[in-house]
Amino acid sequence: MTGPETARLGARIRAYRTMRHMTVRALATEAKASASFISQLERGQTSSSIGMLRRIASALGLTVADLFNEEDEIGHRVVRREARPELHTAPGTRKFLISQRPLQNVEVYAAEFDPGSSTGDEPYTHSDSQEILLVIRGQVTLWLGSDGSATAHLLKPGDSVEYRTSVPHRVVNECHETAEVLWIVSPPTTSV
Incomplete structure (x- = not known):
């Protein structure tokens, strides 16, 4: 070079x-x-x-x-629902990357949780960013914290919660209908 x-x-x-x-x-x-x-x-x-x-x-x-990549200005990028990249997740869940690579200042995910499904049996963390979870459809329970000190937050359509990605968290759908959520993370984490 x-x-x-x-x-x-x-x-x-x-x-x-x-x-x-x-x-x-x-x-x-x-x-x-x-x-x-x-x-x-x-x-x-x-x-x-x-x-x-x-x-x-x-x-x-x-x-x-x-x-x-020397493009200074990425400009707008359209992602059609059927073209969203799907990420490997727990059974009964589907998670899609909405923001396009290379991730710049924010990463956004859409996810669907079938009845009884979750992000997994154990809470998880990733990096130390600001994360917002927004419920679009159905309802989910977000557990924040670890084991004995975990706090449950029941979230319905339109509800959101903000937390650090370094806090152990877990999402569960305990209802009888599929739930749809958005995660907005800034700055992007390196877990994708």
């Missing part, structure tokens, strides 16, 4: 890192690199191996190709 190409790559890495509110040290830890290397890379003062770029991209929730 030439000097200008290295500088542009470094600037894109820095932009994605700051969008995700990550420090240089946090990115270095996730990518198994030194903070000084990441800092030099972001300033265009050094180049990187493909293996290291893969680790950096993974830590940012991106692909290596995303790191080389």
Whole structure:
């Protein structure tokens, strides 16, 4: 890579890192690199191996190709319901990515929960972002916290709740109809 190409790559890495509110040290830890290397890379003062770029991209929730995408303005992107990417989830649930890769400032998911289904038997966490759960149809119970200190929130259509993704959480549909929800997460987490 030439000097200008290295500088542009470094600037894109820095932009994605700051969008995700990550420090240089946090990115270095996730990518198994030194903070000084990441800092030099972001300033265009050094180049990187493909293996290291893969680790950096993974830590940012991106692909290596995303790191080389030079489009400054992504513009609007239409996603038809039938074209939503479906993610692997627990039995009786369907989860779809609404926001398109590369994820910029926010990630949005739509999910459907059949009667009696849930996000799983155990609460889970992912990164430390702001998350909003909005019920579109049906009703769900959101459990926040772990085991003995978990709090249940019954949510009906139009209800929403906001929490940190670092708080253990679990969604359950205990009703007799399918429930539909939206999750809005900012900044994007690296769990996708």
